Amino acid sequence: MGGGALRALWDEPRVIAPAGSAWWDRALVAGLVPVTALEAGLREDMVWPLWHAGWALVCVATLLWRPHHPLAMLIVVYAAQTVAGVVPALAGEPNSVPDVTAVVLLVAYSLGRWASGRAVVAGSCYLLVLHLAREPLYDSSGSSMALGAAALMLPVAIGALARFWARSQVRAREEIRARERERLARDLHDTVAHHVSGILMHARAAKVRARTDPGAAAEAIDGVEDAAARTLDDMRAMVALLRQDERAGDDRSPTYGIADIPRLARERGPGPRVVVRTSGDLDRLPAPVGSALFRAAQEAVTNAGRHAQDPSVVSVDLRGNESTVRLRVHDDGRPATLGRGRRASPSYGLVGMRERLSLLGGTVSAGPDREGGWTVEVTVPVAMVDSEAGS
Template structure:
């Protein structure tokens, strides 16, 4: 079983895009440096000062690149500490190292948080070797030795757990985006199929009257040209959109005109009110379906998560350049974070971005939650 775990860990890739040095790293290095200097000056019973300073240096310095080079930082730190302890054993010098040596726990955590699988295995071996050597250099009771191993193993396990959680969240977000892309692909497929069916009918009609009524045949060709142009624009919408194999839905796709279906009876809570204004004719079918889906998801979120909400207002305003959707509720949101945290919001943002629009969701200044999306009237793929 241990062999299987090590084999699986060895093949684990490094997490994508680890952050480079951040202000917290510099602050940590600054605090540890001041602490080490003060401890070296004030504390008695330490090992020779050169060894103490070397040990502090090899622990503190690698913290600055521990995320981007986790194995290198661990090998430098614990390899140098092993050499320092071997020198202490060979010279028979007494005294201990600085308490800031405990900062090496951060490197054990970082190794399993940001390192590749083989880096984690190699680095863990280096850490275990140092633990064995330092136990000889600083003889302790069995309980203290077991505690030291437990601290480092716990730090490594914590890094692995946070890594797994972050990876699972990224996968969930990717799945939410994929589902939204599949929904868009299905809607676009139905729209293009509608245009192509119209082209086929007009072509048949034009051929039937071409000999007896050339003018009607020309009109049919004009209609075919317009339908083909629309179909081409919608077909371009499918570029880059992945679609999983699934049964097709044959019901017409919803549009802005169908938003009234989202309102509830007078007894339902929260009550949904829909207001349409401006230029809402001749919207791209993909844009019309997106407005409906965004409003539908926003109302669903309000009913699930807005505490004590009594009203949800849906306002759609069309203008010459595009259309704006605003959904407000008067409930207390379950979170004060205005970011894209929920997977439903991830899908809404993905749909809006694919259609060339902008999206924002967050708490309002007074009370409640607002979802706002702006889409162009005719869509161009990004």
């Protein structure tokens, strides 16, 4: 174990044992008590049977508290085993103690699994010192003492490894949850921002038209109602996705995909006209890629409607071939004037777009176009995505 691992172990806090783990220890004690009594009563080579049985039962009883007080139980069980064997040895009696080695090893494992890092170090030192001090009384050889020390340290190490493995599993689950929350935050932003922008534009149009043409205002209000209904449907779909059983795992499909990009086209209504063109082999794209491209197109169209200066057309071009899928969203808004730059800093949606596409090996670029307006370009390598999806 390296220095870094030792420092990590030293700083480890105490681990709280699961509440349901106590039944196993109670069952183990219930089975070992009669076995210990039978061994002490039936073994003809055992001197002082009551003495040995009493100390053996003390060792067995420590199993009831080993997950909650691992260091204290280790001290008790190894001291009890030592006293039970050393006192008869000092009196000249043969070494005929009951076999409680399994109990000692279980408590040593509990030390590495549940105790704090400092308690693990203190308990390990206690085991080694007491082991090396008592073994000469049993006329143990040097190799036997070394083997015994290794046997005592092995369950401590296994317990520590189990502790670190369980901790890594918890951290892995937390990272998965964090990534899922980030993905849902991006989806929520993309969905709500797109639809609320549409509602806002319809509402502004209705406000202006109400002064001169009540009929046109009613038509604009109908657009508000339709946009609000779509927003509600999307939010319900997202909530349904969140409520799916965790056993579904990665089988959950994205809410939108490539086939939904043409839905962004808009010929009428407030805001710029949106024209969508698609070409190439797009049907075989994996679902995550289709969802990411739809969200990228949606975000770019939304930003054009909200921030571009007097745009008339937003064009969405999606092209796919055997190796690459390219998405280009361009608006023909006027160039930004000083002090009115709409994109002086990246928006949350653009940051989320880049994060989403980077996970698929894609790239995103956004900026003013030399021919005027603003252009967002997305490139995703299909070969990379296919190999990852199949692995």
